[in-house]
Each structure stands twice: as structure tokens, then as C-alpha cells.
Amino acid sequence: xxxxxxxxxxxxxxxxxxxxxxxxxxxxxxxxxxxxxxxxxxxxxxxxxxxxxxxxxxxxxxxxxxxxxxxxxxxxxxxxxxxxxxxxxxxxxxxxxxxxxxxxxxxxxxxxxxxxxxxxxxxxxxxxxxxxxxxxxxxxxxxxxxxxxxxxxxxxxxxxxxxxxxxxxxxxxxxxxxxxxxxxxxxxxxxxxxxxxxxxxxxxxxxxxxxxxxxxxxxxxxxxxxxxxxxxxxxxxxxxxxxxxxxxxxxxxxxxxxxxxxxxxxxxxxxxxxxxxxxxxxxxxxxxxxxxxxxxxxxxxxxxxxxxxxxxxxxxxxxxxxxxxxxxxxxxxxxxxx
Numbered sequence: 177x178x179x180x181x182x183x184x185x186x187x188x189x190x191x192x193x194x195x196x197x198x199x200x201x202x203x204x205x206x207x208x209x210x211x212x213x214x215x216x217x218x219x220x221x222x223x224x225x226x227x228x229x230x231x232x233x234x235x236x237x238x239x240x241x242x243x244x245x246x247x248x249x250x251x252x253x254x255x256x257x258x259x260x261x262x263x264x265x266x267x268x269x270x271x272x273x274x275x276x277x278x279x280x281x282x283x284x285x286x287x288x289x290x291x292x293x294x295x296x297x298x299x300x301x302x303x304x305x306x307x308x309x310x311x312x313x314x315x316x317x318x319x320x321x322x323x324x325x326x327x328x329x330x331x332x333x334x335x336x337x338x339x340x341x342x343x344x345x346x347x348x349x350x351x352x353x354x355x356x357x358x359x360x361x362x363x364x365x366x367x368x369x370x371x372x373x374x375x376x377x378x379x380x381x382x383x384x385x386x387x388x389x390x391x392x393x394x395x396x397x398x399x400x401x402x403x404x405x406x407x408x409x410x411x412x413x414x415x416x417x418x419x420x421x422x423x424x425x426x427x428x429x430x431x432x433x434x435x436x437x438x439x440x441x442x443x444x445x446x447x448x449x450x451x452x453x454x455x456x457x458x459x460x461x462x463x464x465x466x467x468x469x470x471x472x473x474x475x476x477x478x479x480x481x482x483x484x485x486x487x488x489x490x491x492x493x494x495x496x497x498x499x500x501x502x503x504x505x506x507x508x509x510x511x512x513x514x
Contacts, residue, residue: 177202179352179493180331183342186272188241188258188324189376192216195237195351199370204359217384218370223362231507232367232390233357234381234460235350235397236374239343240482242266242305242325244273247316251309253280255325256300259375263298265483270328273307273319279328280307327484338491339415345486347374349476350396353497362504374460378427381460385467392434392471392510393464394500398488399452399475413477416489418448419496420475425452427462434472437510441503447495450477474500 177198185194196218203210208224218237240259247253253273257263271280283306284298305325309315329343342348354368367388371380385393399420402412413420421438422430442449452475464471474496479487 177352177355179340179349180342182348182352183331183344185344185348186277186324186326187238188243188326189238189373190216191324192237192372195348196370199237199351199355202355206361207358213383213387215380215383216372217380219384219387220358220368220370222358222366224365226362226364228364229391229507229510230365230367230388231392231394231504232369232385232388233354234369234371234384234393234395234464235354236347236371236380236460237351238372238375239326239346239348240375241327242271244305244319244321244323244325246321247312248304249312251311251315252283252304252306253315253319253325255282255303255305258324260482262482263300263303265480266303267298269484271305271325272328273305273325274323278307278318280305280325329485333490339487339489341485341487343484343486345476345478345488346398346481347396349398349478349488349493353396353493353500356497357500357504360501360504364507366504371460378460378463381463382467385464385469390469392507393461393469394434394438394503395459395461395464395471395473396496396500397459397473397475398478398481398486399459400457400481401477401479402453403477404479413450413453413475415477415479415487416492417450417477418442418492419499420450420452420477422452422461422473422475425458425462427458428465428471428473430461430472431470433511434470437506438472438474438499438503441506442495442499444506445498445502447498449495449499
């Protein structure tokens with residue numbers, strides 16, 4: 177499966193069916209088990225019963241998006257965010273609405289009609305989606321309250337093949353990496369949690385961790401890059417600098433031995449890597465940490481995270497895969513906590 181296929185699949189939190197179906201259709205034949213729990217997590221195991229340690233990779237299937245929250249008499253859709261989406265990035269964007277992917281456009285009143293407000297001020301209450309419905313009844317029938325809205329973003333590789341742009345690199349890039357790691361045979365139990373509902377509170381990871389009870393947890397994620405012209409020099413994680421390792425963020429203090437082992441793996445594999453800069457944000461390592469599991473994260477730098485279009489380095493993606501392969505090859509060298 178290509179990364180493109182995963183990014184083009186639609187799946188906001190709680191609506192991850194398309195992504196899960198793609199994964200189930202492309203799992204390697206030597207996996208021991210592949211179970212879907214009641215919440216919707218896909219938990220895949222390779223090497224069940226082999227000597228430990230029991231390693232678990234976590235990568236979430238859901239993407240940020242919008243939800244239909246109501247309808248206007250004229251036939252427009254009222255909307256609310258589904259995950260951490262800022263309204264300022266939305267006006268004028270194309271979207272797909274509901275299971276049939278109805279075409280829509282996010283609109284707002286022209287700035288000269290907005291009662292003196294600055295153009296940048298865009299509260300969600302002033303945004304709507306136009307699907308071309310003629311009146312409220314038609315809009316309700318076409319897109320009932322609660323339907324998901326995803327960004328209608330294509331997948332494109334830049335000339336030279338170094339970077340790619342798409343929606344949902346957070347976290348379809350992590351899902352892709354986890355699937356690729358399952359294509360190798362390991363002499364220890366490897367569990368992969370393709371999780372749900374990360375963007376609304378790390379919910380799927382909490383359930384998946386309790387089901388597996390692993391010895392070590394590695395989270396595969398995307399992280400916000402701040403290497404654009406408007407960012408302070410040297411402040412942010414950079415696209416093209418290799419995968420990012422976290423020491424501390426808002427949700428987690430990474431396991432010291434695990435993060436050192438990941439750093440050694442990157443050096444041994446001869447690939448670039450970087451420390452994730454800043455301590456804001458968080459990922460599913462926070463869910464593992466709160467339950468007492470040893471956890472660390474490998475994150476792919478991503479520009480314009482949680483926006484309709486984001487950008488990654490395909491070289492970073494390859495470096496992350498090499499680092500993780502080397503880490504797993506030497507996972508038994510990770511010292512236990514005292």
C-alpha cells in the first residue's frame with residue numbers, strides 16, 4: 177500500500193472505517209492475529225508467544241475534520257470542528273461531506289459585509305459549508321447533523337520527489353510506517369495498535385494499551401514543524417532534518433532509556449534525526465505514560481499540521497523507517513528500568 181492511499185482515505189475520529197479496511201486488506205500473511213475491538217481499534221500481533229520484550233507500536237487512524245452541526249433556512253450546513261482545527265485556515269477550502277463524499281465549499285460572508293471585523297477574524301459560528309442545496313429540507317436530507325466533513329485535498333509529490341503534500345499526514349504517515357514494520361519478521365512479540373479517536377482525547381490508545389499490556393511502547397506520529405519564514409529562527413522542528421525524538425512535551429516525559437536507544441538506532445543506521453523542539457502538544461505516548469507504560473515517540477516533522485493541506489519530507493519518512501528498523505533489531509539491548 178502507498179502512503180497516498182492512506183492519505184486519500186477519509187476517516188475523522190470515530191469514523192475510521194475506510195482506513196481500517198485498507199489496512200485489513202494489506203496485512204502481511206505472517207501476522208499472528210488481527211482483531212478489531214469494540215471501539216474500532218485494529219490490533220495486529222506478529223510473533224505471539226515468542227520471548228519478549230513485548231513491543232507495541234501505536235499509530236492513530238483518525239484525521240482532523242469537521243462535523244455537520246445544523247442547517248440554515250437557505251440550505252447551508254453549519255459546522256463544528258472535529259479535532260483541533262482552527263477556523264482561520266478554512267474559508268474557501270473544498271470539502272467532502274458524508275459517506276457519499278458530497279462536494280462542498282467552506283464559505284463566510286465577504287469581509288466588507290462583516291460589520292467592521294478584521295478579515296482574519298473567523299469564528300466557527302460565521303463559517304458554513306455550501307453543498308448547493310436548495311433550502312433547509314434538501315440540506316438536511318443530503319447531510320444530516322453528525323455527518324463527517326473531510327478536506328478534499330489531493331496527494332502531490334513535488335518536482336524532484338523530496339516532499340509530498342496531502343491531508344492527514346497526521347497520522348497516516350505513522351500508520352504507513354507501522355504497516356511497513358509489520359512486513360519484517362521479528363523474533364519477539366510485536367503488537368501494532370492502529371488506533372481510533374486520538375484527535376479527540378487519545379481514547380483508542382487507552383483501550384488498546386489495556387488489551388495488550390506491553391513492555392515497551394513506541395508511538396509513531398506527525399509533529400508540527402516550525403521552519404517557515406514566519407517562525408522564529410531555530411525555534412522549531414524542521415522538515416528535512418530527519419525524524420524527531422521527544423524528551424518532554426505537554427503530555428509525556430519520555431522514557432530516558434527508550435529515547436536514548438532510539439537515538440543510538442538513528443546514529444547506527446546512519447540517518448539524520450533531530451530532537452523535537454518545544455514542549456507543547458502531545459501524542460499517544462501520554463496515554464501510555466499515564467497508565468505506567470514505558471513510552472517514547474518517533475515523530476515525522478510536518479508543516480501546516482491540522483490544516484487542509486500539509487507537507488512532509490519523503491526523505492524524513494525513509495529515515496524514520498530505517499531508524500525504527502534498527503531500533504527493533506536491537507530492542508533486547510534496551511535496559512530495564514531500575
